Amino acid sequence: MKLKTILIAAAILGGAYYAYTLFGKTKKTKVIKDRSFEIEIEEPETEE
């Protein structure tokens, strides 16, 4: 019973982390700011 609970929790956490990395890699941008410019850079897409 205890092992089953741990496995389910691990699966949920793993799935959440996988979704987070996917979301992060496709949506995340970085912004460089300097005196007279702002550059919004897309982070590299996930490899397919």
Add this chain to the structure above:
Amino acid sequence: MGIYKTLRIKVPDIKTPFKSGNIDYSKPAVKAANAEVIRSINNTYGAAIKRWGTVFEIPDAVIIGFIATESGGKMLGANVYKATGLMQVTPNALWECVKKWDSTVKTALPAQATAELKRVLPEILTSSAAAPSAAVSNKIIKLLQNDANFNIMSGTLILRWLIERFSTVQTGGQLNKAMVAYNAGAYIRALNVSSSQPITNPIDSTSLATNRLVPAESRGYLYKMLGKDGFLSLIYIDKVV
């Protein structure tokens, strides 16, 4: 805070790569060749690029991208339009931008640029002519072809002037319009501008790059710089330098 209009750039700003015939900027061999061009430009002219990029508040990567697109990093001789050297600068464009700098940019030409012009081309500061004479034009071409520092200063000066010209309070500087103007001329109809009409209509890069009123070469220019796997992507995303 800088002294110029804020330039906002997205990298990439166009979701598709430059394609023409067999050339596809997303093909690994083409990407590798373009990366090598960028590295070579940075290694050879990096100091001048950094110097004038700092003076005119233009990202080094944009100047490298312009050089890569305009000349592939070669000190080319004047073409039929008198476009010369690394940044393919024309004598008339440099002359016009210096003459109209104060009225367009609303601030004095940077002291470093004034000093450089005074040293190698004092005529441009003292003459009241609207365009250079034939003799001065030839002198400018020689400078542009043989003096990389002068060429990069001139190209960056023109680019900043165009960014100031093609800016609005809402959008700040518009690199895409400045690029088309740099390549095709500041007064082409596609940019909806005359010598007395201010720019009021910002446009996204994809729309500009697919607008048939924009010359084909200039449309390609937008893809090469701002497109997927274009020069700015290679520098900022793939970090080739």
